[in-house]
Each structure stands twice: as C-alpha cells, then as structure tokens.
Amino acid sequence: MEFWKVTLSLLDGLQNTCMIFALTLVLALPLGLVISFGSMSKFKPLAYLVKTFVWIIRGVPLMLQVIILFYVPGFLIGRPILSRFSSVIAAFVINYACYFSEIYRGGIESITKGQYEAGQVLGMTKTQVFFKVVLMQVVKRVLAPMGNEVITLVKDTALARVIMIVEVIQAAQNFASYGLMWPLFYTAVFYLAFVGLLTLLFNYLEKKLDYYKG
Amino acid sequence: MAILEVKNIKKTFGKVQVLKGVDFSMYEGEVLSVIGSSGSGKTTLLRCINFLERADEGCIYLDGELLFDGSVHSKASPKEIRAKQLNFGLVFQDFNLFPQYTVLENVTLAPKLLAKEREDYKENKKQILEEIEENAKSIIDRVGLTEKLDNYPCQLSGGQKQRVSIARALALRPRILFFDEPTSALDPELTGEILRVIKQLASEHVTMVIVTHEIGFARNVSDRIIFMADGVVLEEGTPEDVIDNPKHERTKAFLSKLDNK
Numbered sequence A: 001m002e003f004w005k006v007t008l009s010l011l012d013g014l015q016n017t018c019m020i021f022a023l024t025l026v027l028a029l030p031l032g033l034v035i036s037f038g039s040m041s042k043f044k045p046l047a048y049l050v051k052t053f054v055w056i057i058r059g060v061p062l063m064l065q066v067i068i069l070f071y072v073p074g075f076l077i078g079r080p081i082l083s084r085f086s087s088v089i090a091a092f093v094i095n096y097a098c099y100f101s102e103i104y105r106g107g108i109e110s111i112t113k114g115q116y117e118a119g120q121v122l123g124m125t126k127t128q129v130f131f132k133v134v135l136m137q138v139v140k141r142v143l144a145p146m147g148n149e150v151i152t153l154v155k156d157t158a159l160a161r162v163i164m165i166v167e168v169i170q171a172a173q174n175f176a177s178y179g180l181m182w183p184l185f186y187t188a189v190f191y192l193a194f195v196g197l198l199t200l201l202f203n204y205l206e207k208k209l210d211y212y213k214g
Numbered sequence B: 001m002a003i004l005e006v007k008n009i010k011k012t013f014g015k016v017q018v019l020k021g022v023d024f025s026m027y028e029g030e031v032l033s034v035i036g037s038s039g040s041g042k043t044t045l046l047r048c049i050n051f052l053e054r055a056d057e058g059c060i061y062l063d064g065e066l067l068f069d070g071s072v073h074s075k076a077s078p079k080e081i082r083a084k085q086l087n088f089g090l091v092f093q094d095f096n097l098f099p100q101y102t103v104l105e106n107v108t109l110a111p112k113l114l115a116k117e118r119e120d121y122k123e124n125k126k127q128i129l130e131e132i133e134e135n136a137k138s139i140i141d142r143v144g145l146t147e148k149l150d151n152y153p154c155q156l157s158g159g160q161k162q163r164v165s166i167a168r169a170l171a172l173r174p175r176i177l178f179f180d181e182p183t184s185a186l187d188p189e190l191t192g193e194i195l196r197v198i199k200q201l202a203s204e205h206v207t208m209v210i211v212t213h214e215i216g217f218a219r220n221v222s223d224r225i226i227f228m229a230d231g232v233v234l235e236e237g238t239p240e241d242v243i244d245n246p247k248h249e250r251t252k253a254f255l256s257k258l259d260n261k
C-alpha cells in the first residue's frame, strides 16, 4: 500500500523531471547549433557578442539563472510573466544550448579545410558541403562529449526545485521529512536507470558511427 | 586555339607576393607538368586557377573565353563561380576523401547533387541516378578499384585513396584535370600505381596539369614542362628542353639538387 502511494507520488515528480529533460534537449540541440554558428561568424562583432554571452552563461551557476529568469522579468514588468515551469525551461534551454554550442564549435572546427575545399572544387554549394560532407563527421566527433552533457542534464533537472517545482527528489524528500527514508534510494535507483539507458543509447550510436574512421 | 590561357596571374598573401605574374597556356589533350622548388608558388597557382583563391591580378581564358579577370572587382556570385569551377578538376596532395562515404559514394556524391539542378531531374530521376552510378563504376574500374567499391577510405592504402580521389574528380568530366603533387603524401613504393594511372589518362588524351617532384615521370609523361621559381615561370618547353637542356641557372641548380637525392 505504502509502496504504491510513494510510487504514485514520485511519479508526479518524475513527470516534471522528464519534461524538463526532454524539452531542454529538443530545444537546446538546434539552438546550440545556431549559437555555434554565431560564435564562428566572420562578422567579428557578432562573434564576440555571442562568445561573451556563452562565457557568462557558462560562468554563472545554472541555479542562479533559474532564479533570475523566474523573478527578474516579472519584477521589471510588475507582474509575473513566465510561469514557474516556463522559466525553468527557458533557463535550461539557454544554458544547455551554450554548452552544446561549444561542443559543436569544437567539432566543426576540427574538420579540416581540405574537406570543404574538396567539396567546393566538386561544384557543391556551401550548404551541400555542410550537410553532405561536414555534418556527419561532426556528429561522430561530438557524440562522446554530448553524451556527457546529456547525462549531466538528467541530474541538473533537480535544480528546478529552487523555484518550487516538485521534481522527483523533492517528492522523495517530502517523505523523508516524515521519517520515511527508502523513497530517497528509490529515487537514486530511478536516476541510475535513466542514466544507464542513456549510456546504452550513446554506446549504440557510437557503434553505429563506428563503420568509418576519421 | 589554346584550351587554357593564364595571363599575368598575381597573388599576394599579406606582404608576400607569392605569384608575380604567371603566364602559360596549353592545348587540349596536352599534359603539362609544373616543377620548381617548394615555396615557388605552384600550389597557389593551381588554387587560383581552381577558384580556391582569388588572384589579385591577371586573366584566365578557357577556349579563348574569359573565365576570370582579376581587374573586375565586383564579386561573382557563388553560383557563377561554381559553374566555372566545374570546368576543372583538382586532385589534392592529401586526397581529402570523404571518410563517411564508400568509394562509390565518394565518386557519385557530387554528380548526384549536381544532377538535382537538371530540369528533367524529377521526370527521369531513376535513370539519371543509374547513369551516374554506371559512369562512376566504369571510372573506378579505370583506376583499378572495382573490388573496393563498397570500402571506406579508412580501409584503403594511400595509393588507393589517391586513385579514388582521381576517380572522384574524373566523374564530373572536367575539361582539365589538375594534380597538386599527387604522390607526395605516399610511401615511395606506392607512387608507381598513381603514376601508372596518370600515364593511362595521358594516353587517353585527358588534358592535365601536374605539379610534381617526380622529374623522371614528368619527362616521360609530359608534352611540355614549366619551371617555376619565386612566383614566375622561369623556363618552359618540351621535356628535352627543360629537363635535359635547361638554359636557366636556377633550373640547372634545381635539377642537379634533385639528382643528388
């Protein structure tokens, strides 16, 4: 009985955890690419602007960013504009997009000039060179660091509690405060399973791209 | 009429003038070798002709028609440049194959992308793609790699990689094929297979410009040879003229240095 009650309650928190994880990933993956293009722009002022932004976002704790995004816009305008959940998502997406952008940039810059030039003398457009020649190689190269980031994201979702979003740890802690300890370990098992699945997924993807070297 | 005419090409990087007014021309079906010590501007010359660099001055004519004029500063659109670029093929010293594609895919990628621009692509898609594959396979056969069709570049030797990159360039049927030291990145025992392929292309009257340090090969395969030094063409003529009876002191010094190796 107690087991089911706890499970249901944890599932509630879990729902938020998973939503934050999935939405952040879906939005930050493409946004990161856009930011990485910005930071590599030949138009220097834009590149510096984007790099400074990335530096700030990566330098300030995510927890603080979540708090700022929840309180400050509402304070400035005089009424709350972002819901708790949207501010968490916004903060996470911006933060993770910046991390991703640096990983993408490393991957893109590691592709030799010769690959672009080979495409160019074969009459490909810039877009074709990027999508047909460069992108797959970048994906292969960024897969491992992206795997690390994604696993960190799973655990970062717990930060949502600083603005009162009940994620899975908060849900477990509520029981602990009544003297019920095992839900904490139950939660730990959940994280292990989640991260385990992701590890398997990334291993699978790396295997899939292992058919060539370079 | 000359198929290619290069006039007074100049190129400066920063403060260094690398090409100081290069002139040469060649006829269809000819093999022209470019020799000269390293740093003399051979690579830069090929890159200027192939639109990988923009020459500061000078003109390039193809079949007597102006292809490039350094004095025109309005920028050509990428599309125009691409169309011009397709007259030429370039084989790089370090191959630059696409690692994620098989040998066949490396050779068919560019022709397939190009075919999408054809007006009849939608109607005849299947047939067009089949033709491209057939053509690619026959070219791969010409360079002797039919058995490696489905291999990836990482599974090939350096010599095989370079043969794929030759096939890849040939698949677009360039008017002129340029080679930038095609054997320099290879172990000595692998240069022979590349030289044989080039020789065979020469016998099929493919128009080629070959930058090379293989003087014996250049003498053997070329119709004409130019010797470059410090960004100019110092001497040009038949292999007998330039290699056996060099007139210029610099040419003599360059050739004797190679002999002593």
Ligand SMILES: Nc1ncnc2c1ncn2[C@@H]1O[C@H](COP(=O)(O)OP(=O)(O)O)[C@@H](O)[C@H]1O
Residues within 6 Å of the ligand: B013, B014, B018, B036, B037, B038, B039, B040, B041, B042, B043, B044, B045
């Ligand atoms: N992109 C570049 N920027 C600056 N200098 C360059 C560049 N490309 C070539 N050079 C210089 O131009 C000179 C000629 O180079 P290159 O054309 O590669 O000669 P070669 O192929 O005959 O050895 C060299 O001194 C080289 O350092």
Ligand SMILES: [Mg+2]
Residues within 6 Å of the ligand: B042, B043, B044, B181
């Ligand atoms: Mg060179």
